Each structure stands twice: as C-alpha cells, then as structure tokens.
Amino acid sequence: MKHRTIPAIGMNLHSRDSLRAEGFVAMAYEESMNAEPARLQPHYHDFFQVSLLRGPGRLMHDFREKNVDGLTLLFITPGQVHTVKPEADMRGTIISFTREFFDASSETGATLLLELPFYFATDTPPWLSLDPVRETEIPALFRELQSEADLARPDAPEVIRALLRILFIKSRRLHTAKTAAPQTVRATALVRSFQLAVEKHFLEWASLAPYARKLSVSVNHLNDVVSAATGRAAGEHIRLRRLLAAKRQLLHSELTVSEIGFKLGFKDPSYFSRFFRRYEKLTPAAFRARSREKYQQQTG
Numbered sequence: 001m002k003h004r005t006i007p008a009i010g011m012n013l014h015s016r017d018s019l020r021a022e023g024f025v026a027m028a029y030e031e032s033m034n035a036e037p038a039r040l041q042p043h044y045h046d047f048f049q050v051s052l053l054r055g056p057g058r059l060m061h062d063f064r065e066k067n068v069d070g071l072t073l074l075f076i077t078p079g080q081v082h083t084v085k086p087e088a089d090m091r092g093t094i095i096s097f098t099r100e101f102f103d104a105s106s107e108t109g110a111t112l113l114l115e116l117p118f119y120f121a122t123d124t125p126p127w128l129s130l131d132p133v134r135e136t137e138i139p140a141l142f143r144e145l146q147s148e149a150d151l152a153r154p155d156a157p158e159v160i161r162a163l164l165r166i167l168f169i170k171s172r173r174l175h176t177a178k179t180a181a182p183q184t185v186r187a188t189a190l191v192r193s194f195q196l197a198v199e200k201h202f203l204e205w206a207s208l209a210p211y212a213r214k215l216s217v218s219v220n221h222l223n224d225v226v227s228a229a230t231g232r233a234a235g236e237h238i239r240l241r242r243l244l245a246a247k248r249q250l251l252h253s254e255l256t257v258s259e260i261g262f263k264l265g266f267k268d269p270s271y272f273s274r275f276f277r278r279y280e281k282l283t284p285a286a287f288r289a290r291s292r293e294k295y296q297q298q299t300g
Contacts, residue, residue: 006081006252009043011096012036016152023101024160026149029053029084029092042083044252048099048119049076050167051084052142053092058085061126063247063291071130073138073171075118080126081248093142097164105161115192116168117175120199122241128175135174141167190215191229194222195237202241203265208234243279246272250288257284 014035015025056069061082076082103111117124145163148156197211212219226234242264249260261272276284
C-alpha cells in the first residue's frame with residue numbers, strides 16, 4: 001500500500017485577496033473547513049495561526065491529542081502537524097498570518113512572537129481553555145479582527161497588527177496565570193532565551209555548553225534554572241526537540257530512517273535507533289508504520 005505523507009497547506013484561497021497577499025487571513029472556522037475540507041485532516045503549514053474555537057471537538061497537535069469543549073484558544077507554530085476534529089456544533093474563528101506581516105511595522109526587527117510562551121515551545125501545551133463569562137476580552141478581539149478582515153479597508157493591515165499584539169499580550173497574561181509556576185523575571189527570560197536557542201540550533205548543538213556560552217551563563221546555572229522552571233533538565237529539552245523533529249520527518253517525509261538520523265546529527269544509524277526507542281519504545285521504522293496507519297485511518 002502506498003503511504004500518504006502529511007501535506008503542507010497554504011492560506012485559505014477563499015479569503016480576501018488583498019490581505020492574503022500581504023500574509024493575513026481571518027475566517028470563520030466552519031467556513032474555512034467547508035471551503036477546504038483537507039484542513040480537517042492532519043497537515044502543517046509555514047505560517048502562524050491562532051484560533052478561537054467554541055464547542056466540543058478533538059485537537060491533534062504534534063502527536064498530542066486533547067478533547068476540548070467550551071471556549072478554547074489554539075496556537076500553531078509553522079511546521080507543527082495538527083488538525084481539529086470538530087463535533088457537529090463546533091464554531092470559531094481562525095487567524096492565519098506570516099511573521100513578515102506581523103513584523104512589517106517593526107523598526108528594530110525584533111518580534112513579539114519569539115517572546116510568547118505558546119509559540120516555539122515543545123513542552124508547553126498550545127491550547128488554553130477560557131472562561132466565557134470572565135474572559136470576554138479575547139472573543140471581542142477576534143470579532144474586531146474578523147471585522148477588519150471582512151471590510152479590508154486601506155488601513156486594515158496596521159489596525160490588524162495592533163489588534164494581534166493586544167491579543168497576544170492578553171493571551172500571555174492568561175497563559176501565565178493558568179499554567180506558569182512563580183518565577184523571577186530574570187529566570188523566565190533565561191528559560192525562554194534557552195528555548196528559542198534550542199529551536200534555532202538543536203540540529204548543530206547537542207550539548208549544553210554552546211547554549212550556555214550564547215546566553216552568557218555557566219552550564220550548571222543554565223541547567224539549574226531550566227530544571228527549576230520546567231521540571232526537566234536542560235539537556236532533555238534539546239533531546240526532546242531532536243525527537244520531535246525525527247517524528248515529524250518519519251511521518252511526513254520519504255527519507256529513509258538512516259537519512260533522517262543523519263539529517264538530525266546522528267552519524268550512526270544504530271545510535272539513532274537506540275535514542276528513538278528510549279523515548280518511544282518503538283524503532284523509528286515501527287513508529288513510522290504505526291503513525292501513518294493511524295493518520296491514514298483518519299483521512300480515509
């Protein structure tokens with residue numbers, strides 16, 4: 001049987017042409033799914049998303065799954081395999097945007113996206129349940145964003161960028177209140193800088209020393225702060241990021257197991273296999289077969 005790999009899907013073609021050309025789309029969830037049903041199957045893309053979903057369904061995100069109900073925020077980073085399996089009455093709004101669109105008016109080149117806990121984080125859940133009675137500001141911002149997208153006035157991109165920044169800052173407040181343990185500002189900044197450095201360098205830096213040098217701290221201090229903040233040794237973050245990359249490649253590429261291992265910095269295929277089995281209790285080949293069978297059943 002020929003295996004189907006996980007597809008990359010672009011921005012929804014049934015949205016406003018002018019804003020989509022700039023890198024922004026806002027659509028009702030049900031409209032987006034009806035227009036392009038392929039989005040109901042596991043896929044990935046090269047832009048960011050933030051969605052507000054209402055009602056029951058099942059989220060699949062980079063090999064994690066969760067049943068949700070009520071009001072849910074969902075954040076998608078480029079490259080993450082994901083889908084939503086809605087029940088009949090799920091509704092919502094999907095916001096898609098590129099980093100270039102979000103940062104178009106930035107004078108420094110720095111981006112708020114890299115400071116947010118729900119993007120570029122392998123150990124933080126990308127979903128957040130909201131209280132529809134108390135947390136009314138988030139739905140109001142989604143309504144404003146949808147209105148700006150629908151009207152598509154000449155100044156809409158600047159208004160949308162401002163609304164997105166407000167949405168993310170308010171979401172970060174909620175995320176911190178709901179999920180984060182108390183930490184000092186300095187420790188929080190160091191952990192986030194380490195996570196972003198791992199995202200950028202995990203293929204080339206397998207040990208802690210180069211990360212510590214980059215962040216101007218000792219290896220022991222880096223490990224102590226990361227371990228205290230996350231409950232996981234700093235080196236484990238690097239290994240888990242390499243594992244996630246391996247799982248993505250096994251699922252949606254046609255590279256051989258040896259080629260994937262080499263691409264991820266494992267010179268010895270047997271060592272790559274041992275590394276993988278340590279975490280998944282399966283060989284890479286068995287994981288590929290099981291995962292593809294599972295997602296083929298979902299797409300069949």
